[in-house]
Amino acid sequence: MDDTGTTFSGSSQAALIDHDIAHIARVMPVSLRGDLGGPILPAAYWRKRLTKLLESGRLGPAQLRKVESLLLQLDQLASTPPPEWERFAPAAAPADAAKKLRSA
Template sequence: MDHTGTTISGSSQAALVDHDIAHITRAMHVSLRGDFGGPILPATYWRKRLTDLLDSGQLSAAQSHKVDSLLLQLDLLASTPLPEWERFAPAPTTPFRPAAPVKKVKPA
């Protein structure tokens, strides 16, 4: 079967966009809150992903509304201060390095 010059059909493209929107919906909030070292991915990353989707011109009305909703959520998350227990968490000063492996000692 020859796949040269194959394009993605409209329904396949819509499914890919749906999957992308679902992934962003699941991952954005968790990524922005991050861990003690700060956000895993910054708001600028998520904003670019969402605006790229809007700029693609491939969104249905429902998908466009969902992306708009995610952009509003992103604005809210980016402007909301971290909870107190996260604001005052110590930042790591050095990267984590695993301990050296334990050497086996032969019995005498």
């Protein structure tokens, strides 16, 4: 959740935080699973977002529990080896090769 300096009432702010937490809960597992090229967004990205929410000091008790749960889920997802079929996926093309393909 980006802090744009806009001031919201307590209930609006809580709703925005709820929305952000729900979004992370929905998207994080899929993003970490990724595709044949690996994760779409790395675990470090999700850890930073969740940590920023914790450090905001604006979480209610239920929100705090959910963020802590997501951090545990993140640890588990990041430490779980990829499925068998993903271990044999072709390596991503080097950046120079990809650039040559785009310019051709």
